Amino acid sequence: MKCIGIEFPELGEARLFDLPDPPQPGPTEIVTRTLFSGVTNGTERHSLMADFGSRFPARAGYQHVSVIEEVGRRVDQFSTGETVFLGNHGGHRGWHRVDLAAANPRERLCLRLPPEMEHEYCALFGIAGVGFRHSRRIRVAAPMRVWVAGLGLIGQSVAQASRALGAHVTVTDIDPRRLQIAAQLDAHCVIDIGDDSAVESLTEGGPYDRIVDACGAPDLFDFIYEHKLLALYGAIGALAGRQPTVFHQTMLHALRASIESSSHFTLEDLGILRHFCQLGTVRIAPLVTHRVPVDEAPAIYATMRDDPAELLGVIFDWQT
Incomplete structure (x- = not known):
């Protein structure tokens, strides 16, 4: 498990920062280890460039494919070792703790990913989920x-x-x-x-x-x-x-x-997205232009700052 995250310390700059070891999960919580994370180009560039008044250091990102490392004693819908997509606004980081009983549904956006799916590309389920939320909203x-x-x-x-x-x-x-x-x-x-x-x-x-x-x-x-x-x-x-x-x-x-207008996505949107991906109706792989180890994230954000049109689908690999 990588105990690091990504943050923007000042305008136009990105760096890796150290995280502590993950805590033990509470009764309704799970702790996950990140396998892949996807860049949310628009949201993260707005944060990086303070387009809407960001405060620094800033952390952004809400697309993580993770494996469940530990579950709380009252968690019965997920098991240790399962792979999931997390849509929480926690920023890019090597582990997450998610309360599956949180009152705010945006804090418990956790979707099981079948073994036969290409989990790497599911790191862009957040952006694809926004597409379904908006299409359904209108x-x-x-x-x-x-x-x-x-x-x-x-x-x-x-x-x-x-x-x-x-x-x-x-x-x-x-x-x-x-x-x-x-x-x-x-x-x-x-x-x-x-x-x-x-x-x-x-x-x-x-x-x-x-x-x-x-x-x-x-x-x-x-x-x-x-x-x-x-x-x-x-x-x-x-x-x-x-x-x-x-x-x-x-x-x-x-x-x-x-x-x-619409904002973010729901667990129902993610379930519909997963369904169409399994059918092959929706495809994410052709959208991916960059796949890099997370250690190279600062260089990706430099490109985002200087030449944002160069980036389309960007995936960070946390396993290398």
Whole structure:
């Protein structure tokens, strides 16, 4: 067991820090040893760069694949030696203590992982879970037409979730690598928004029952309004981090539409994600661009600071 964690001591810097040995679990607690952890690109960069007023030292991250080392005497739903996904906001660290009876459901997001699953890729279940939470929050279903604007890790996850839930999915970005991955993951229509024909292609595919803002482009809401891309009774999913945003009330009023948001994910979302991964409907491996020993984490965060578009799915290996 590695008794270390990752923190941001100051603006734009990351380092490893020492943890004490894990304590004995309480009656309703489990203690886990980390095998893999996944980087939450947007959340962690916001923290690293103090976009929303971080205080340092800061710790971020909520995607851990772990093996259960010890269980409390009243724990009966898990056993020692089982592999689980943890979605708690505990930051990247070599061990976790989780109270399965915590009043806040976000503090007990613990999902059993079957042995036949590729556990390494489950380290990105948090981001993929956000995709399912948001798609379910805006009530994506067959045979809706969904446009996902932006193909970072969150956008890719929403696109896969929406397709799994039965929608026809159009995706846009300007990054050729991200567009290629989306095509590999079976998005129905892939559009380079930088092409001269992009607006025409988007318009032909619309109007859209659901539009997901996964890019945070300042003019996106104006673009939707100008080109009449939102359908009657449609919804815009405001998922990307944003500063104050202006939109046309007429767009919502005339269409009886809405702008909706969501946060994190539930244990039910994770169970649905696991189901679709087992079926092969949702695939995480193509999203992984970096897999490194946790000792190399500071270099990953330097890339996140200086060239964030270089990173998509990032997994830290705690076993090497």
